[in-house]
Amino acid sequence: MTTAAEHRADHDLFIDTVHGLCQDPGARKAISRSRGRDLSHCADAHSYLAEHVFRHPIRKYAPRAHYTVAALIAATSTPHIPDQPPPQAALHAGSAAGTPLLTPLTPASPPAVDVPARTPQGAVGSPADDTADTPDSPGTAVCGPAGGTTSGPEAARLTGQAWQRRPDLGRTLAEAVLRRAIAHDSATRRLRALGKLSTDLLHPRLPALAKLLDQAGLDTDFAVLLDNLVWWDTDRARITSAWTLSFHLAVGGDTPAPTDLAET
Numbered sequence: 001m002t003t004a005a006e007h008r009a010d011h012d013l014f015i016d017t018v019h020g021l022c023q024d025p026g027a028r029k030a031i032s033r034s035r036g037r038d039l040s041h042c043a044d045a046h047s048y049l050a051e052h053v054f055r056h057p058i059r060k061y062a063p064r065a066h067y068t069v070a071a072l073i074a075a076t077s078t079p080h081i082p083d084q085p086p087p088q089a090a091l092h093a094g095s096a097a098g099t100p101l102l103t104p105l106t107p108a109s110p111p112a113v114d115v116p117a118r119t120p121q122g123a124v125g126s127p128a129d130d131t132a133d134t135p136d137s138p139g140t141a142v143c144g145p146a147g148g149t150t151s152g153p154e155a156a157r158l159t160g161q162a163w164q165r166r167p168d169l170g171r172t173l174a175e176a177v178l179r180r181a182i183a184h185d186s187a188t189r190r191l192r193a194l195g196k197l198s199t200d201l202l203h204p205r206l207p208a209l210a211k212l213l214d215q216a217g218l219d220t221d222f223a224v225l226l227d228n229l230v231w232w233d234t235d236r237a238r239i240t241s242a243w244t245l246s247f248h249l250a251v252g253g254d255t256p257a258p259t260d261l262a263e264t
């Protein structure tokens with residue numbers, strides 16, 4: 001059973017992998033061409049991403065989310081690297097070379113032995129259930145308050161809290177408002193509009209938004225965005241609510257004068 005903590009660690013690992021791939025200008029250009037596109041129009045990116053997505057035990061269930069985020073990183077001049085140590089262990093597919101690519105599934109219907117379906121009700125491994133990340137996984141341990149380690153439910157709780165402190169799209173949009181890169185009303189309209197979109201409509205809207213945030217000098221936490229996109233179709237209400245909440249908490253009552261650079 002793959003837990004929420006393992007998913008999140010793998011998101012960071014994938015982001016690091018894409019940063020590595022993008023050190024090659026040719027790879028960066030090819031990957032960036034897939035931004036906002038359906039997988040059927042990502043031929044240039046396949047030679048760089050297919051091995052890292054379709055032959056991976058976690059990522060193969062949400063290939064479009066991974067391709068989209070990889071393209072956003074490739075097209076962004078100041079991609080974000082999370083300010084935290086890299087995962088201790090990679091979750092590699094281990095498939096032999098030459099194995100045919102597996103048919104991608106959606107997060108709503110993976111085999112139970114690999115990735116259990118997540119639901120907004122807080123099933124084990126769901127984004128809403130951080131305390132159930134690794135209740136009986138002996139290999140999970142994090143630093144405790146006295147410098148030691150803790151494991152099991154307590155480790156899962158601490159890991160979940162650390163993840164929740166990282167900025168989601170709502171928080172990053174709020175920072176853009178505070179920097180006067182986008183008007184408050186425009187940002188709230190964007191959030192409302194994005195929350196109503198299906199995956200097929202959401203992904204094409206993300207490149208322009210990512211460019212706006214980048215031009216404002218803001219770093220998008222692409223691992224958090226990836227997690228949101230992976231579960232968008234099955235947990236959209238919770239995700240959009242979280243974006244809206246973090247936006248309004250960050251902006252507060254002191255809203256700068258509206259000078260939306262994106263609309264001038």
